[in-house]
Amino acid sequence: MLFKSIILIVALVTVYGQVPIPTRPDGFAVGPFDAHVVVEMYGDLICPGCKAAWPTVLKLIQYYGQKIQFVLHTFPLPYHTNAFIAAQGLHVIANVTNRDLNSILAYTTLVFENQQLWYNQATINVSMTEVLQSLANFVDKTQITTADKFIRGLQDDEINDHTRISWKYACSRGITGTPSFMINGVAVSADASWSLDDWKSVIDPLLATQRPSFTPSANDDCPTGQTKCTYAPHKTQCCLNGERCIPNVGCRC
Numbered sequence: 001m002l003f004k005s006i007i008l009i010v011a012l013v014t015v016y017g018q019v020p021i022p023t024r025p026d027g028f029a030v031g032p033f034d035a036h037v038v039v040e041m042y043g044d045l046i047c048p049g050c051k052a053a054w055p056t057v058l059k060l061i062q063y064y065g066q067k068i069q070f071v072l073h074t075f076p077l078p079y080h081t082n083a084f085i086a087a088q089g090l091h092v093i094a095n096v097t098n099r100d101l102n103s104i105l106a107y108t109t110l111v112f113e114n115q116q117l118w119y120n121q122a123t124i125n126v127s128m129t130e131v132l133q134s135l136a137n138f139v140d141k142t143q144i145t146t147a148d149k150f151i152r153g154l155q156d157d158e159i160n161d162h163t164r165i166s167w168k169y170a171c172s173r174g175i176t177g178t179p180s181f182m183i184n185g186v187a188v189s190a191d192a193s194w195s196l197d198d199w200k201s202v203i204d205p206l207l208a209t210q211r212p213s214f215t216p217s218a219n220d221d222c223p224t225g226q227t228k229c230t231y232a233p234h235k236t237q238c239c240l241n242g243e244r245c246i247p248n249v250g251c252r253c
């Protein structure tokens with residue numbers, strides 16, 4: 001037991017000691033930095049689940065405009081062979097366009113829409129150089145930047161480093177898969193199944209007041225004396241007398 005605790009402490013110290021401080025807050029942010037609500041997405045451009053969630057994320061960004069801040073973090077998963085290149089590509093686009101948000105969102109959207117081109121199986125007989133060139137040619141066609149500039153960015157050690165630091169940052173936040181979402185720094189169970197209305201049901205009460213309190217809804221499915229608590233989209237519990245319905249958590253004393 002003591003031995004296990006020591007190992008855990010050593011592991012934690014090691015993990016925290018290894019994460020470099022990014023030169024700026026991590027991620028690509030849309031919306032004001034002092035926003036009341038900050039939605040973060042940890043995404044992998046070669047992940048089908050992220051692709052599936054992205055159209056609603058775009059709706060979310062458009063719907064709330066300057067009322068919230070949205071931050072996209074790159075978290076390329078190691079078992080998606082070309083994910084790191086695609087993620088570094090996003091850091092390259094940010095670099096060559098001087099962090100132009102339209103270019104950043106356009107690259108993300110277009111790579112998601114065509115991600116099957118860079119799946120493991122699709123590139124199994126293709127060299128790394130050919131994958132880089134294929135992504136560069138793709139970017140060139142989108143006119144976000146030229147293939148030459150893109151390739152140069154992919155060969156740039158500093159941009160490569162930013163992409164690694166970004167990945168380590170996500171690890172330090174406990175991210176293990178994608179898409180992962182946080183609201184004001186707290187993990188939420190959002191995924192591709194969340195509609196814009198689902199997002200609104202969580203974000204609007206936060207925007208409306210510092211301390212949101214969820215009014216219990218009609219007592220439909222709960223035994224007498226208990227109150228129904230819809231604490232997250234598609235997640236409902238019956239609260240006992242004395243318990244509170246806490247958004248994102250459920251019934252708690």
Ligand SMILES: *[C@@H]1O[C@H](CO)[C@@H](O)[C@H](O)[C@H]1NC(C)=O
Nearest residue numbers: 094095096098099156158159
């Ligand atoms: C782009 O990358 C170059 C080379 O690493 C760096 O010197 C420059 O500051 C970067 N520009 C931006 C806007 O990040």
Ligand SMILES: *[C@@H]1O[C@H](CO)[C@@H](O)[C@H](O)[C@H]1NC(C)=O
Nearest residue numbers: 119120121122123124125126
């Ligand atoms: C990869 O190469 C092998 C061996 O030549 C071939 O059997 C296979 O169909 C190829 N796969 C793809 C996706 O091109």
